[in-house]
Amino acid sequence: MKRTSLAVAVAGISLVASGCWESPRTVRPADNLNTRNDNVSNTNSNRAANVSNTTQPSNSNMNKTTETGFFANLPTGFQNPTDDVGKKLLREYGSVFVARGGAFPPKTVVFRDESDVSAFQNSLGKTSARIGNFDLELQTAAMAALKDAIADAQKKGLKITPRGADSAKRTYNETVGLWKSRVDPALAHWVGKGRLTQTEADRIRNLPTYEQVKEVLSLEDKGIFFAKDLSKSIIYSVAPPGTSQHLSLLALDVSEFENADVCRILAEHGWFQTVTSDLPHFTYLGAKESELPGLGLKKMSNAGRDFWIPNI
Template identity: 65%
Template sequence: MLIRKIIALSLAATAIGCWSMSAKNSDSRSVNAETDATPFATPKPKAAPTETPASSSTTSTSNMNATGTFYDNLPKTLSRPTDDVSKLLLREYGSVFVTKATPPAKIVFEDEADVSAFQKSLTRDSSSIGGYTVTLQKPAMDALKAAIAEAQKSGLSIGPRGGDSSMRTYAQTVTLWSSRVRPALAHWSAAGKISKADAARINALSPFQQVSEVLGLEEKGMWFAKDFSKSIIYSVAPPGTSQHLSMLALDVKQFDDARVREILAKHGWFQTVSSDLPHFTYLGVNESELPGLGLKKVTSGNRTFWVPDI
């Protein structure tokens, strides 16, 4: 099955992150897809992180059952995933669902109206930080400001990487997705792997509907990443899945400074996507509490990530 292939690849390649469309403003050029020369560049695979403590990684969704501590801590209103795609997305970057702020209402938001309705239900705060407007849920913003104040006492700065480092719209995730899907459909159609009629049909679908179609084609070896050599999920996130939609994520400019990471963690901000180094997620608890929420510690490059233990 495709999902089994993708999960197996995820142990030796990158997982999806939240690529920024304003990365040209970044001062780091070797982090992830958002720092490549083009705004929609594909991230390069890297070695899998080491889990601490050791755990048995799986290569099949048959072991990704909706039971255990992580699932016990999910919002009661969140429907537990039954399909392989949703299970994979939850495993890859579902840590946000155990936040003490308001978690996403769904694993995948369906469209702009769906996202907008959720965002309007949230209490948010906007502030100018590092020359950019940062918009987050209020508890996340309060914690960020506290972290910034503490950092300043040590002569450190904490700020966003660009203008889209915090809250994002559904349209932004669609733009990224389409930048992969359309060229790939044209490529595989020209190669005779898919008919022009079928390519046109998929192009006409909503982004939400395209996800299963694209993954179905990838199961047949028609990869949708930028260079057509790997799955689209290692290039961009499917529309409606970004943590930024819930205003609980921030791409931090000073992500490479261990002192900054320590201060952010002290104030409830943690790294939760091992392939997206600038990305921090507001969970709002002490680090010692994270295992009790069903998250496991993963270490890579002297960095600590907290991911769902499923």
Template identity: 30%
Template structure:
């Protein structure tokens, strides 16, 4: 009789575990649906309700292997977002090192390009046409991916955080042509070849080569941030500085500082400013 009761208990525990796993899977799918539904509702009902996106549930991030190095954890974290990891020493690897922090974003509502380089205006426009965009409150034609804009709107509702220009679209999502125009402003005709060959890297903290800017992805914005409270609020809403020495540049990662460490990003301090950079 005791053996029979013990078997019943074991069966009940097994069923409970199985039910829990199934329920957990259903919740994950619902979280994805919730993000998509909030974006759609946001766009339909108007700007004032879009801040709900900033706190929308997302798929829980997988816990990386603690024994792995920062580089191993980073590469594992970006595998789902980047179709092919560039070979070390290649131009694409140089770009991934400089601008690849954004690929750790785990938010199901955020879209990232499948490569680190968009070769021309057509490729850029094709990618941007897949994005759900949202206007940043109080700006003139400044749009970001919906989750990024909602998180920024939430931060700016808590603290005064002006755009670098004060209002303009140039601080936000850019076209390939705009990226190229900024590049030509700071680089000469030999600079791109020098970057490709790995002989010039300092300029990557000033301006992104054509087709490589995080601004093309709708996940970056230039801001005027001058005191710790602004940085704290931005960080709490998933916004971080990710390009070393590019002070105005902020990227939406949608994660906490602990998540960034878990996924292998390094906290690099330059002149008192914390940048979250790749470990490559």
């Protein structure tokens, strides 16, 4: 996820201890098979009915006598992380996992590799469209809601456009590229500052991506940060490979993110800001704003913007 820094106080990112960032079970196509008719109606009335019928906490992967709120609304079969890194990522990016309104969220916080991501994405009902100057692909319900929002914005003389070609769907390998765009320069910087040896940097650079994440977050626990400005955790700059909401086809980076009227229109169609460190990023939750607390989300206001994040 490309980051636009937000002036938020970030403290206590003690993420990694020995044994953290556990290997998730490989996701088989059957695990995320979503049978859905792609011919989703593009009318506001039908979508409102769809949202209303799908915001009940019926997709619990927990015993509902003991779990409520956010965890009770996760998809059936969701793999709850047990390690510190996974739990942190669930708090940071987890709103997408309770998406409704015809959306099919992933059942894991992290995909291990390209084959995991491809298996999930191939199981989805998807729609492609040219929005602005870019060809985008989203889950069918998310695309239909986006088109409705764009139409409403046009009536008010406003535009809703993507920031770039990678503003919607991404592949695992694309998230690896974004990750490396932060890690490689940071390694060179910290070698120059004497905080790492060239041998250490080369070893980390050559690790498999999945193992590299653990190493990078471990170094950040020591104050060796990998965000673009080198002052904070890399997770506030880009999502670790396999964790980006863009892999779910339920996220969009919007050019007009600073326009309050655009944000309001997107929210009316189920699109909300959910990642406090990524201002252009919107997530299709497929629910009315009044229903989000019932899904286990809480509103956090920052710099005049409202973000809906897991209430955990």
